[in-house]
Amino acid sequence: MVEIPKTCRAAVLVEYGRPLEIQEVAVPEVERGGILVKVEMAGICGTDVHQQRGELTIKSPLPNIQGHETIGRIVRLGEGRVIDAAGEPLKVGDRIMWAHADCGECYWCQIERDPVLCAKRSGYGWAPPSALRGGFAEYEYVTPKTNVVKVPDELAEEEAVGVGCAFRTAIAGYERFGKVGLMEDFVIQGCGPVGLYSTVVARESGARTVIVVGAPANRLELAKKWGADHVIDIDEYQDAEERRQMILELTHGRGPENVVEASGYPPAVAEGLEMIMKGGKYLILGQTSAATTPIMPSRINEKGLTIVGSVSAHIVHFYRALQFLKAKREKYPFGEIISGTYRLEDINEALANMASAKEIKPAIDNRER
Amino acid sequence: MVEIPKTCRAAVLVEYGRPLEIQEVAVPEVERGGILVKVEMAGICGTDVHQQRGELTIKSPLPNIQGHETIGRIVRLGEGRVIDAAGEPLKVGDRIMWAHADCGECYWCQIERDPVLCAKRSGYGWAPPSALRGGFAEYEYVTPKTNVVKVPDELAEEEAVGVGCAFRTAIAGYERFGKVGLMEDFVIQGCGPVGLYSTVVARESGARTVIVVGAPANRLELAKKWGADHVIDIDEYQDAEERRQMILELTHGRGPENVVEASGYPPAVAEGLEMIMKGGKYLILGQTSAATTPIMPSRINEKGLTIVGSVSAHIVHFYRALQFLKAKREKYPFGEIISGTYRLEDINEALANMASAKEIKPAIDNRER
Amino acid sequence: MVEIPKTCRAAVLVEYGRPLEIQEVAVPEVERGGILVKVEMAGICGTDVHQQRGELTIKSPLPNIQGHETIGRIVRLGEGRVIDAAGEPLKVGDRIMWAHADCGECYWCQIERDPVLCAKRSGYGWAPPSALRGGFAEYEYVTPKTNVVKVPDELAEEEAVGVGCAFRTAIAGYERFGKVGLMEDFVIQGCGPVGLYSTVVARESGARTVIVVGAPANRLELAKKWGADHVIDIDEYQDAEERRQMILELTHGRGPENVVEASGYPPAVAEGLEMIMKGGKYLILGQTSAATTPIMPSRINEKGLTIVGSVSAHIVHFYRALQFLKAKREKYPFGEIISGTYRLEDINEALANMASAKEIKPAIDNRER
């Protein structure tokens, strides 16, 4: 049996805007159905930067352990927890990932059957140190109501860790998007992790031409490796109308059937509505700001558009994302999204490099060396 | 055989903003596949007011015969025109309605199979007097590429004429809207003809609660007769947030699953995005303005919404609308939407009463008395 | 607080094919999350007859308390059980209905998100007397994993009890069926409870013509009251080809767009494939036999058909069914489906009258008089 320490180190957010502090925190007891994992790798998301600065609309109570995209190795399985969401047996030593914990009882969980909308949803990276529910730590506690999936053995941590936030978001979004016809064109707005994963999913779903609009150049380079036929660097082409003309030329003068918004930039929506083909579809994945932006509503009905918004994901999307990585890992360098790894004690440097966009996605690497 | 005159009277738009003039115009020859009809009734649409004033984005060349929602009685059938779109035989004396004429050859007609998007679509009420393609006349010419449907004998002109514009728009919109679950709630924004028809279709499609938001009172009265459970008069409740609270109370505190925009008012879209239930659907039918309005894009993805825009219709939607009227005419007073009828020579008075909202929908009535 | 007895009476199936015996059985303790109800009314289903005779493919272990469509009044609520599936507060004295208990953990529950497919699903009417999980008793125990919904106060037991099996089956089937266009025609094969509920749902979902094919006459009479435009009595018209011709005449010579199989008779499927319109849709709800029947597969692709099969339901479908009854109860005599009520001690007479089709649906009525 694995020896479990009484305490472990964690990076704790004590005050908004101040560097995280490495503290020794208690490791909780494992209840019936709970799981204790050793954190192998914890991805750092753009949201983590905003959360640390206190810029999010909803603020976590302080102190808090951040980190919501984590691969953990099981060190203790609570009684009765014997299978993962796909029905595969679980045992100590398995690597897992996990979704939010839904209440399972409310109108959204029961009648709408869409736990993403659950008002009592409880995420990770959002709780006090005593709960040990954040990835920026040595150990993490997965609660009984949290659904988990095993990480396939073939996948390196760098390949899989992005499933925890950006990739499952993209997979859930495409599921909600409805049927896409074969040989349709796509524009992806944004080349952060959500944009990159949206690119490779479009490429592997029968798209004809995939165009990525974003910056900076290193992300666009990765977009090309992940299946983009064309990239448009917004640092170089700063005028939306010029970009629209470039896209028209690449799409037979009609615009793309499908546009995926993964930019987080409110005015991107108006730009998307202009560039999209008549009768086309728009998937909005990246908006987080409470800001408003001017749009022309008549574009929506006069062009006959369908717009689908999607946020977060269920455990099924984690599962599909991991299966995708396993199936396509020889075709695409998935690990390159983790542009740099850091030890837990260097978490503040990692956050700074995410904030400056020096990194595509940095990660905390706790693996033994 | 019916005697066909060489000329007939028509109301001609000679200069934007000036009253229409009653002129004697030539009746054209009937080509192979064409149809000449005697106009029985021509509905007057809000668009007609804007068109007469020269306020539309796209202006018809002058002079022009307006009128795009018409019931005509066949007086001559061109060679080869033997059935209507539903395969029913056509003969002189039948009453028909008709859609735009599509090119049938372009990318939109052939590959997208959505002639509503056809760039060469040629509508009625938009052509010079020599073409005789407008309803504000004694006769009208239906071209060979125009699809037509017979009006069921059971229907009075007042019951059917709204099919020509508002009703087929609502039917096409609901078709594009996708599946609506049984016992879902609806809010209809707007109680002009598109809003009224949207109300009765929601009522007859398994809705639980149907709420109509609009003005003035006479239209809201008709909305109640056509199936609205509740109406909210925007003249009385002028604050959007107050209206949202009223709607929340009527929808179990969650908002309606479905909102249909039929107001033509750009800020209605932001109001709709606020009131709709998480995971809900929004159908935009009424926007015609080139104005922009501020919206908060994050509402779309964070609430997990689907937005569908729809404009105009195919002949199938005329057919479905007429079948609906025939099937449900004993349950609803469909004819009351025609709040007043006018002789052709009184067209300018009819337009004025449409402009002032004194009428819900006026119509030119050419029937023999 | 309600006084709860230590034991209660129940009708127990002791041996297949032998009459049920009225026994005194223990009332179990209420666990955290469990609910004890007093049975108000328990519907009797055709399946109950087959179950009692031991004719089902899967046999329940003996002894057993049957009864799977039950309205119960809460007498004790386990700790933590505070809301129903729609989020409404629960209290002692409320009337509820409930679905199967799903495991919530397997591939079907987690990845497919369709608990109807759950291999560990545990239904009611299928357990030994010690579990008290059958409706043919004075009390019944609803387990912690079982989802429940409140019965609206407006509804009489006779109106609501059919939700427990036939109606929620029909609602779930229509949900899986996908979008049905406005003013399409329906044929319903069978006029048992599933067929009757399918009839009224079609009627209230924008159908044009609804035709019911079945027998005996008393059921067809009820079908007419529940919205059928035409009924075809198979006792009178025994030849499938003759019936097909009658249906063609009622559907413009093209056949109905939609056929719903609710007959349980395997050859009905071949008959359905013949009568349905080209491009139409077929919903199969009623088949339970392991028998095979000849069909012509080329009918499916050459006619461009879509066939959807559906079985059982989630709690959402109970909720929608109850909302439907509440909304439409003044239009249709829903209570007439309960053609006779019996005291618990007369259960064997009730089963016999179900077996002989003398009753449309009998029910055990435990209400105080």
Add this chain to the structure above:
Amino acid sequence: MVEIPKTCRAAVLVEYGRPLEIQEVAVPEVERGGILVKVEMAGICGTDVHQQRGELTIKSPLPNIQGHETIGRIVRLGEGRVIDAAGEPLKVGDRIMWAHADCGECYWCQIERDPVLCAKRSGYGWAPPSALRGGFAEYEYVTPKTNVVKVPDELAEEEAVGVGCAFRTAIAGYERFGKVGLMEDFVIQGCGPVGLYSTVVARESGARTVIVVGAPANRLELAKKWGADHVIDIDEYQDAEERRQMILELTHGRGPENVVEASGYPPAVAEGLEMIMKGGKYLILGQTSAATTPIMPSRINEKGLTIVGSVSAHIVHFYRALQFLKAKREKYPFGEIISGTYRLEDINEALANMASAKEIKPAIDNRER
């Protein structure tokens, strides 16, 4: 201007079961909207063998020129025919393919908007020599109502000719099939041309595992080159239950989410219904026989299946198929489906080698050498 001969050679079916005869036939005048092409390559389909033998349910009148999958080079364009279905300009010298000619006027064309169901549809390979509407000839006449698409310059005739029948059938079938989730498993029943194209489309649409069941070995070899992960040779594994067990092992014990029937063998349908996952989907493309076969209807509802049948295609599916070939031609050896080419005078040898399955697909090659 290209010189057009008065007559040309054609292979004429004079009597069912007798070898085709090479005859000199008249080249018709080109009407307004018509197109005369020089046949570059004409594929031979399994149907051609049955047609020549007189085995089809519907027989073409005799004499007749067969050949319904043809690439032609334009030698004369009728007046007014200036663009292809995708809106691309047409000129003499372009290579084109074409669909059936629909009436464009009937209930199926206008109301159902599905010309595949058009009762007056007029195909190629089915007309007397005077019409010159078959591919087994030097020239072919494309009528005014026939929709055409250009063949992209990048594609060799061997790569593109299969679009004319098998590939457009597969594309249309997948379109009707509805949304397929990412990383779902597929079984393809049959490895003739429809099965092979279904394999590569599944592979490029985000499938996880693609399994092809069929024979003979040379076709299964090509299936592997076109993306099959596993093949099951029915000559080797002749027992359906053994095959089902093999498939279960390859699909996590649950069976595939999707099965595509492309075998033409009626009992394959019952086999498909057994192997498919609960909640799965079945696409039927290959059935042509009027034979019946026993199936167990309860499999459909108790497993919660959806079955979609599809036949033939619209011009859009030709377009999508050609775009697919152009986009993916460097990944797959598409030309290998044409396992042998023959001169027009060797048509009877080509038909014999199709009948014996010596060829996967033979073609008549008229290209200049």
